[in-house]
Amino acid sequence: MSFKLSRRDLMTAAGSSAALAAIPARAMQAAASTDPAAVALDAIAESFLVLQPEGATGLGIDTGKRAPLKSRLTDRSAAGRAKEAAWLRTALARIDTLQPGEDTRTDVAVARTAYSTALDGYGFPYGAVDIGGWRNGPYVVAQNMGAYLDVPKFLDSSHTVETAADAEAYLARLDSFADQLDGETGRLKDARGRGIIASQVLMKKTLDGIRLSRKGAPKDWDVVTSLAKRTGSIPGDWAARAEKIAAGRVAPALDRQIAELEQHAKVATTDAGVWKFRDGDAYYAWALRASTTTRMTPDEVHAMGLSELARLQAEMDTILKKLGYTQGSVGARMIALGKDPRYTFPNDDTGRAQIMALIQDRLKDIRTRLPRAFATLVDGRVEVRRIAPAEEIGAPGAYGGAGSIDGKVPGRFWINLRTTDLHTKYSLPTLTYHESIPGHVWQGEYTHKLPLIRTQMGFNAFSEGWALYAEQLAGELGVYDDDPVGRLGYLQSIAFRACRLVVDTGLHAKRWTREKAIQWFAETNGSGIEEVTSEVDRYCAWPGQACGYKVGHSEINRLRTQAQGRLGDRFDFRGYNDVVVRGGGVPLNVLAQNVERWEASRRA
Structure with missing residues (x-):
């Protein structure tokens, strides 16, 4: 969508921020409420922290009365899964009794949608259901999910260590890491008995990743060295104690999980989609609903992808011709552009350093432009980090998110640097806007101002739709005005998400092979084989998740166009x-209600 800031927009941005009516004003209030519905929702949120205590640490609220949560991890066993389902039923029953007021209407609607969707997911005998989140998948452990990946990164990047008590809590969690692994291993055995086995390719990537995390002496593992580095000024034998737990508890648990995964690998097939499971079609319909917060069918999602792709590539074709790329499909010409040495990085540490420098340059520039797009600004604190090598194998090109509420942990932009072929100089700016500011990190900081129950939820269609909209905003703020190649990078990024609609539904509903998906994706969008291969394998492990991006982005733009038409000069x-x-973060139907109330406030 093309949109240019008017002179009035620019003049308004230079003035002071004004309070907005209705939903936005509510969103920035942090004061305690006497509304019975708000009190009930807060109690539900607190009980959820007990169920999944990592959430308290991630938000930076594992202090005071919540301090005991800092020593605990989620129960990943079958019993833990059953406990989560029971909790959902109780929470939903409580929510159904509430009579929300104006301030809590949205909060109740959001919680009801998140919890009911998750409970439906627990009706399938599959791997992961993320309550109020986005990381759903049919496999207990895969190349991009599982305790072997999650816990070391969580302990290093989210679990703060400032006191001896923090260090003791770290050790308690390290000990629980072994229990998490064994809980998953038990569920993996059950999954094998049910025939719920990932494909051969995913099994190889998963085993490669977990073996890498197991490699070396425990004293050199990240879970040990991270604590050692952060307790230098805290008296105690922290490193030795961490090493003892790692060697005596975690290593054997990793070995047991590796052995079970090897059994999976022996019977894995090449089939990539969830259609191969007995109730695969029903599961995929749920996965699409969880990801898009709509009732769109696989056929509708597939058609939307093809339509959006045609529209975007028409603009790309015009730019490519002006640059002298006139022969072949848009995808073929983008492949040629991606091989141009002017736009690539050396595939070594020099290239990695250039990538980091370019990211920092784009962050510095976009900060100066954001007051023209937002009346209410947040800090946008972001730290750029390389994804850990054990995770890079199965990770996407990048991902990001906001830090803690207390500000101790900044937002993070994680970049995959296993090979610099994943990135080009014209695509990296757009990726930066998506993952950091004004994308995920930026949006997440606004969420911190909401009631506790809302900070625990991140609807995929909204959060990823917003991140694509953030890429669009950067263009509307002029970052590509004198950079047609950069504009191509942006358009290719959006087209990439349109391709996801086609590929994800192709894999899981239309029985595409992995090879067909990779070939179609690379040739159609002109993306590198390394990048799309990782992407396709991600879709195999997270059915439906990739579809939320473009569906959400299109809805944010549809609502904006509708508001412009209705409000005219008042927009x-x-x-x-x-x-x-x-x-x-809200379901898309709730987003529409929020916008409609804002429109009404503008007309008043």
Whole structure:
């Protein structure tokens, strides 16, 4: 969608921020409420922290009365899964008794949608259901999910260590890491008995990753060295104690999980999609609903992808011809552009350093432009980090998110540097806007201003739709005005998400092979084979998740176009962006309600 800031928008951005009405004003209030519905929702949120205590640490609220949570991890066993399902039923029953007021109407609607969707997911005998989140998948452990990946990164990047008590809590969690692994291993055995086995390719990637995390002496593992580095000024034999737990508890648990995964690998097939399971079609319909917060069918999602791709590539074709790329399909010409030495990085540490430098340069530039797009600004604190080598094998090109509420942990932009072939100089700026600011890190900081129950939820279609919209905003703020190749990078990024709609549904509903998906994706969008191979394998492990991006982005734009048409001169560019981002993560139907109330406030 093309949109240029008017002179009035630019003049307004230079003035002071004004309070918005209805939902946006509610979104920035942190004061305690006497509304019975708000009190009940807060109690539900607190009980959820007990169920999944990592959430308290991630938000930076594992202090005071919540301090005991800092020593615990989620139960990943079959019993833990059953406990989560029971908790959902109880929480939903409580929510159904509430009579929300104006301030809690959205909160109740959001919680009901998140919990009911998750409970439906627990009806399938599959691997992962993320309550109020996005990381759903049919496999207990895969190349991009499982305790072997999650816990070391969580302990290093989220678990703060400032006191002896923090260090003791770290050791307690390290000990629980072994229990998490064994809980998963028990569920893996059950899955094998049910025939719920990942494909041969995914099994190889998973085993490669977990063996890498097991490699070496425990004293050199990240879970040990991270604590050692952070307790230098805290008296105690922390490193030795961590090493003892790692060697005596974690290593044997990793070995047991590796042995079970090797049994999976022996019977794995080449079939990539969930259609291969007995109730695979029903499961995929649920996965699409969880990801998009809509009732779109696989056929509708597939058709939307093809339509959006055609529209985007028409603009790309025009730019490519002006640059002298006139022969072949848009995808073929983008492949040629991607091989141009002017736009690639050396595939070594020099190239990795260049990538990091370019990211920092784009962050510095976009910060100066954001007051023209938002009336209410947040800090946008972001730290750029390389994804750990054990995770890079199965990870996407990058991902990001906001830090803790207390500010001790900044937002993170994680970049995959296993090979610099994953990135080009014209695609990296757009990736930066998506993962950091004004994308995931930026949006997440607004969520921190919401009630506790809302900070625990991140609807995929909204959060990823917003991140694509953030890429669009950067263009509307002029970053590509004198950079047609950069504009191509942006358009290719959006087209990439349109391709996801086609490929994800192709794999899971239309029985595409992995090879067909990779070939179609690379040739159609002109993306590198390394990048799309990792992407396709991700879709195999997370059915439906990749579809939330473009569905959410299209809806944010549809609502903006509708508001512009209805409001005319009363439409406020910054006001619209504020109402969307300050309303927090919501299902798309709730987003539409928020925008409609904002429109009404503008007409009043």
